[in-house]
Amino acid sequence: xxxxxxxxxxxxxxxxxxxxxxxxxxxxxxxxxxxxxxxxxxxxxxxxxxxxxxxxxxxxxxxxxxxxxxxxxxxxxxxxxxxxxxxxxxxxxxxx
Numbered sequence: 242x243x244x245x246x247x248x249x250x251x252x253x254x255x256x257x258x259x260x261x262x263x264x265x266x267x268x269x270x271x272x273x274x275x276x277x278x279x280x281x282x283x284x285x286x287x288x289x290x291x292x293x294x295x296x297x298x299x300x301x302x303x304x305x306x307x308x309x310x311x312x313x314x315x316x317x318x319x320x321x322x323x324x325x326x327x328x329x330x331x332x333x334x335x336x337x
Contacts, residue, residue, distance in 0.1 A: 266307060266308075266309065266312070269312055273312060276316070277319055282327065285323055288329060289322045289326065292329065297322075300315060300318055303318065
């Protein structure tokens with residue numbers, strides 16, 4: 242049985258942002274923006290700024306990065322923020 246002495250060269254393996262053009266990244270940002278707008282709840286951003294400053298700081302830091310990984314992390318974190326805001330609204334509603 243032959244043995245491999247060297248690892249095969251596989252382009253783009255293990256790094257999803259290789260080969261991702263700026264135009265492709267821009268298109269992904271636009272698509273993400275549309276998803277966030279569709280799910281956005283009025284008052285969420287002011288809530289995040291005031292009551293979730295660490296989460297908001299992470300979002301701001303991710304917003305400065307231009308990579309697929311940052312884009313995916315931003316979207317995940319933003320939806321986490323929306324989930325927290327909904328929980329906050331439900332708690333207020335139950336307390337009233």
